[in-house]
Amino acid sequence: MDPVDHHIVSLVQSSDGIKRVVNEMDFFADDRSSKQHDKADDDVHHHHHVKTETEHHGADQDDDVNTGLNLLTTNSASEKSSVAGDGITSSQNLKEKQRVNQLADVRAELDRINAENQRLKLTLNQVNSNYYALQMHLVSLTQRPRNRIAESSEANTQMNRPIEEKTHGEGMAARQFMDLVQTETKAENDELSESSSEDRCQELSGSPGNTIVESMERRQKNNTSRNQREDTPEGLPHPAGWLSNKGPKFNNSKDNEQTQQTMAMIRKARVSVRARSEASMISDGCQWRKYGQKMAKGNPCPRAYYRCTMATGCPVRKQVQRCAEDRTILVTTYEGNHNHPLPPAAMAMASTTSAAASTLLSGSMPSADHGIMNSNIVPKGMLPGSPNLITLSASAPFPTV
DNA sequence: CGATTTTGACCGGCGC
DNA sequence: GCGCCGGTCAAAATCG
Ligand SMILES: [Zn+2]
Numbered sequence: 533m534d535p536v537d538h539h540i541v542s543l544v545q546s547s548d549g550i551k552r553v554v555n556e557m558d559f560f561a562d563d564r565s566s567k568q569h570d571k572a573d574d575d576v577h578h579h580h581h582v583k584t585e586t587e588h589h590g591a592d593q594d595d596d597v598n599t600g601l602n603l604l605t606t607n608s609a610s611e612k613s614s615v616a617g618d619g620i621t622s623s624q625n626l627k628e629k630q631r632v633n634q635l636a637d638v639r640a641e642l643d644r645i646n647a648e649n650q651r652l653k654l655t656l657n658q659v660n661s662n663y664y665a666l667q668m669h670l671v672s673l674t675q676r677p678r679n680r681i682a683e684s685s686e687a688n689t690q691m692n693r694p695i696e697e698k699t700h701g702e703g704m705a706a707r708q709f710m711d712l713v714q715t716e717t718k719a720e721n722d723e724l725s726e727s728s729s730e731d732r733c734q735e736l737s738g739s740p741g742n743t744i745v746e747s748m749e750r751r752q753k754n755n756t757s758r759n760q761r762e763d764t765p766e767g768l769p770h771p772a773g774w775l776s777n778k779g780p781k782f783n784n785s786k787d788n789e790q791t792q793q794t795m796a797m798i799r800k801a802r803v804s805v806r807a808r809s810e811a812s813m814i815s816d817g818c819q820w821r822k823y824g825q826k827m828a829k830g831n832p833c834p835r836a837y838y839r840c841t842m843a844t845g846c847p848v849r850k851q852v853q854r855c856a857e858d859r860t861i862l863v864t865t866y867e868g869n870h871n872h873p874l875p876p877a878a879m880a881m882a883s884t885t886s887a888a889a890s891t892l893l894s895g896s897m898p899s900a901d902h903g904i905m906n907s908n909i910v911p912k913g914m915l916p917g918s919p920n921l922i923t924l925s926a927s928a929p930f931p932t933v
Numbered sequence: 934c935g936a937t938t939t940t941g942a943c944c945g946g947c948g949c
Numbered sequence: 950g951c952g953c954c955g956g957t958c959a960a961a962a963t964c965g
Contacts, residue, residue: 837956837957
């Protein structure tokens with residue numbers, strides 16, 4: 533159980549590749565140089581620049597702080613003028629000067645700290661993104677041998693039923709992945725989620741036994757809403773934990789943007805898995821509490837809403853729905869990232885989904901080896917009793933880059 | 934008795 | 950504003 537998880541962590545921490553990758557990301561080199569000067573103007577400038585792409589909250593805070601300082605200066609200025617009438621001007625002036633200097637220093641310090649904060653935030657984004665990429669990689673690596681074993685040992689009747697076509701499909705899978713993502717993302721699929729469920733079923737049945745990867749995309753509002761919206765992502769799992777021990781410097785402002793987008797996407801990522809199952813719910817290793825059920829408009833099958841109860845406050849939700857006519861197909865859509873470590877069985881799936889989603893949505897991982905990722909992403913060996921896994925798709929709330 | 938399911942109410946977004 | 954719709958809440962019911 534734990535070994536797998538632990539394996540991930542250790543691999544993350546000790547891998548040279550990661551460190552190198554992390555080192556590559558250094559997109560505030562300019563800031564650092566300017567920061568060393570401690571020049572207020574530069575900092576302010578950067579600050580402003582940052583403000584545009586930061587979250588709402590931070591900007592407000594900054595404004596508040598600045599106004600407060602300004603008020604202070606005005607107050608002291610008035611005081612000075614009133615006192616200056618007495619006659620002792622030089623000492624007062626000096627005092628005043630000192631004070632202003634102090635204030636400037638404080639302000640500069642504050643700006644610097646803000647910049648630092650911002651930089652750390654970006655760093656965290658980067659690291660998270662890479663974490664997901666690596667996680668996916670690891671899953672793909674750990675799953676391939678398992679599948680091979682499963683294939684070799686044909687004895688298992690219902691357990692770990694390997695998907696048959698996998699032999700040559702490995703390289704294909706990834707490519708299909710990307711291709712489909714590209715094409716389908718480009719093509720306007722307005723509301724794939726419900727209305728086109730029939731189509732998807734057809735697609736699915738059309739190539740039964742073959743892994744189909746779709747990318748459904750539900751555009752919400754404008755693309756503008758992606759930059760901010762950084763409000764306490766409770767969905768972020770352990771990565772924050774091992775992040776703290778290191779403060780790597782980052783580079784590559786180009787990757788930065790991509791990373792941010794990727795992270796934003798990962799946060800809202802939806803991964804839908806369609807499986808062929810008679811059971812009403814596939815066991816994925818997590819505990820779920822049903823919190824709702826609705827009848828979908830287009831099809832007679834109700835849709836059930838579940839919430840993860842493995843940890844209090846885990847934001848992960850999933851909805852399970854049966855396909856309209858082919859009732860044997862069960863569509864499970866996961867949303868969010870787990871708050872807590874998952875049991876390994878669940879990890880096989882969940883990490884795959886989230887990580888695959890990250891890859892899907894970002895198109896290409898920032899500063900990660902693309903070559904190694906071509907391994908099979910689709911989870912195959914699953915929990916006993918779990919049906920053949922047919923499809924996996926991810927959706928982004930906005931058109932992918 | 935605690936956890937989970939059921940199920941109608943409720944709510945926010947969106948199109949008219 | 951109104952009604953539809955997808956999604957969630959929460960009280961009651963049910964389960965183990
Ligand atoms: Zn969870």
